[in-house]
Amino acid sequence: MTPDPQSEPTKPEKSGATPAHIAEGEKIPLVMRLYGVLCTVLGVFTVFAVIIFAALMAWALQTDPSMIIVGTDPTLPVVLLVISYLVTIGNAVALLVFGHSLRKSRRRNAVRWSHVLIGTSVIQILLKIMLQGIDTTLISDAIQLLILVAISVTVDPSLRQERALKKRMQDMVDREAAEEGMLGRDLEGKGYIELNFFNLFWVFVICCFLGLIIETVYHFAVVVPGEIQDRAGLLFGPFSPIYGFGAVLMTVALNRFYKANPVIIFLVSAVIGGLFEAATAWFMEMGFGAVAWDYSGSTIFGLFPDPIAVIFGGRTSALFMCMWGALGFVWIKFCLPWMLRLINLIPWKIRYSFTTICAVLMLVNGVMTLEALDCWFERLSGIPQTTPVEQFYAEHYDNDYMAHRFESMTITPDDSARVDGAGRAANVVAGEEALEDAADATFEDDAA
Known part of the structure; x- marks a missing residue:
C-alpha cells in the first residue's frame, strides 16, 4: 500500500529555524528603532546631567545647605537624593542598553531591559514623590512607564503568541474549574x-x-470608647489601603503555607504586616509630612518601653505586629475560602471587564488621594496654589475637608524630606518673617 504523500509530515528546514527564531531575526518597526535612538541620546544626556547636578548639590551643601534643605533632619533628604541619583544613573545605563537593543532589533534583549526600566521608573517616581511631592515632572515619568509597558508586551511577537495561546488554554481550564467548583x-x-x-x-x-x-x-x-472616627485612607469610599496591600502581601507569602503550623503563619504575618505598616508610615511622613499613627509611647505590659516601637520610631509596635499576625492567621485559615466563594459570584461573562473597570476606578481614587494630600501639604506650607490642579483641590478638597476626611492624620511640613517643596515653603515663611520684622522696625521708628 502506497502511503499518501499528503499525509507525510513536513520536514523541518535545515536551518532549524523556529517561529521564535524567525521573530527574533525580524527587524523591529522603524518607530521603535527611532525610540531606541531617543533612549540612547536620553541615557547619555542623563549621565552627564546627573554628574553636573550632583556637583552643584555638593557645592550647595558645602556653602549654604539651607538653600536646598529645610526640615528638622537634613540628613535624610541627602540620603534620599543620593539614592535617587544612583537609581537615575542605573536607569541611564539601562536606557543605553535598551536603546541599543531596539536599534539592533534584538527583541528578547529589549524585552528584558524594558522590565529593568519599568522597575527603575517606578522607584524613581516614588523617590520624586518623597523629595518633591506630586508635580508636573511626574508626567514624563508616567509617559515613559506606559511606553515601556507597551513595548515590553509588543516588541516580541513570539512572546505575544505564547501569551495568547496561554490565555486560550487558561480560559478552557477556568471553565472546567468553574464546573467542578474549583474556580480560583x-x-x-x-x-x-x-x-x-x-x-x-x-x-x-x-x-x-x-x-x-x-x-x-x-x-x-478600645482607643477612645464611644467615639466614631473616620479612619478611611482614600479620598473616596470606605477603604483603608494599608489593610488591602497587607492582605495581598500575606496572601502571596503564605499561599503555599496555608496548611503550615499556625505559629509559622502567625510569625510570618506579624513580620510582613509590621514591616509594611512601618514602611507605609515612613513613606507618608517623608513624602507629605503626614502621620496617621504613632506608637512612640508604647510599653510592654507597662513595665518597659516597647523595643519594636523604639526601633521603628513609633511607626509600628509589638502589639500591632501581634495583631497583624492574628489577622493574617484568621485571613489565611478562615476568610480566604469565604472570599474566594464571594468573588466567584461575579458572572463569568463580565468578571474580567467588571474587574478592569473597578481597577481603573480604584487607581483614579489612589492618584487623586495622593494629589489631594500633596495640595494639602503645600497649603499648610504656605505655598500659593496657582496651577489649575492645585486650585481644583483647594476649592473642592480644602483643609477643613481633608482634616475631616482623614481625622487621624496630621501634616507637619518640616517633618517631610522634600527638597523643592520644603525650600519654597521656607522661602515663603522667611519672606513673611522678614515683612514682620520690617513692620516691627517701622513701628518702633514711628514710636521713637
Missing part, C-alpha cells in the same frame, strides 16, 4: 488560591473594606 483555586496544588490579577485585586478591595471596619470598631471600643 491553585489547580497544581502548590497553594490554596491562584495568584492572578483577578483574585489579588479582589483580595485588596475586600480587605480595604474589612480593615476599615476593624480599625473603626477598635477605635470605638
